[in-house]
Amino acid sequence: MGSGLAESDFVRLGDALQQRHRVQGRVRRTAVTVACAVPAVRERVPALAGLPQLTVVCSSSAVGDRMAAKYDGARHGVPRRLAVSVLALPESSEDYLRGRSKQALRTNSRRAREAGVSCRRMGRVEAEVRLTALLRARGEEELLPGVRADLVAGVVQAWLARDADDHTEVIALTSVDGAFARLDLMLSAPDGDTGPARYLLSAHLVGELIDRGVRHLAVDTALWLDAGLRHFQRLLGFEPTTLEFRRGPATDEPDDGVFPAPRVSSAPVPVPAAVGSS
Numbered sequence: 001m002g003s004g005l006a007e008s009d010f011v012r013l014g015d016a017l018q019q020r021h022r023v024q025g026r027v028r029r030t031a032v033t034v035a036c037a038v039p040a041v042r043e044r045v046p047a048l049a050g051l052p053q054l055t056v057v058c059s060s061s062a063v064g065d066r067m068a069a070k071y072d073g074a075r076h077g078v079p080r081r082l083a084v085s086v087l088a089l090p091e092s093s094e095d096y097l098r099g100r101s102k103q104a105l106r107t108n109s110r111r112a113r114e115a116g117v118s119c120r121r122m123g124r125v126e127a128e129v130r131l132t133a134l135l136r137a138r139g140e141e142e143l144l145p146g147v148r149a150d151l152v153a154g155v156v157q158a159w160l161a162r163d164a165d166d167h168t169e170v171i172a173l174t175s176v177d178g179a180f181a182r183l184d185l186m187l188s189a190p191d192g193d194t195g196p197a198r199y200l201l202s203a204h205l206v207g208e209l210i211d212r213g214v215r216h217l218a219v220d221t222a223l224w225l226d227a228g229l230r231h232f233q234r235l236l237g238f239e240p241t242t243l244e245f246r247r248g249p250a251t252d253e254p255d256d257g258v259f260p261a262p263r264v265s266s267a268p269v270p271v272p273a274a275v276g277s278s
Contacts, residue, residue, distance in 0.1 A: 051083060054216065054241050056180050057248040066155055067177045068245045070184075078223055085219040085233050086241040093207035096237070104235045108199035116164030117197045119204035124151050127158030130168050131187075138190050147173070147185070156184055159208075161194075161201040169197035172205055178248070179215040202236055218243070 058064035161170040173185040188194040
């Protein structure tokens, strides 16, 4: 009895295995190069070589070009696609909030809601006004030209966490290309305790992205993050991942395309009864 596989099947299987070995080889060589160029990273080489890998399909469009460019090149000799913080999104917001690992997310989100914080998506004009004021308050006005250009071009979505008096707590910017999204920016007001609001806004935008069909949300390489931010990302479920990019079909839908009706997260986020809301 034959195996049921044609010769072409074996050829494709061989090609796939060779491609996998080539990718693994590139990751190992990159890790060694990083260790030589950046001594502070040397102790992490074994972990870098064994990182999970994710192939991202970017559309052949301006949005896809922008997404791929964000992870092109290197910083201080370290490839931007190496050890990128990536959050794998489940099928629903309830699934994302489930489990002991999300206890801090649920607890802080509840605290923010009890304090009167709510979250929603902003339009371009409101986003520009609030971001301008926030960046000036933080002393980071040099970011304004790039932020304004992205808002005007419609390549980012702006998200807001505000208190009961409509004061800005946290603002986030995301961009989306198909099933892959990027958290381009998340900034908190410089005064006050905005920690709980950061958790609530993170949970809110994750829910919105899930509804849009996004399956992975990425930030930047985790190699340069301080310990506090790395800890925050771990509590949200982000994991260091090496990205590979390839091109897919062009899309006519802009990055700022149709979303489900925006939700305002002043009401409790649904949590399975078995998990509890504490």
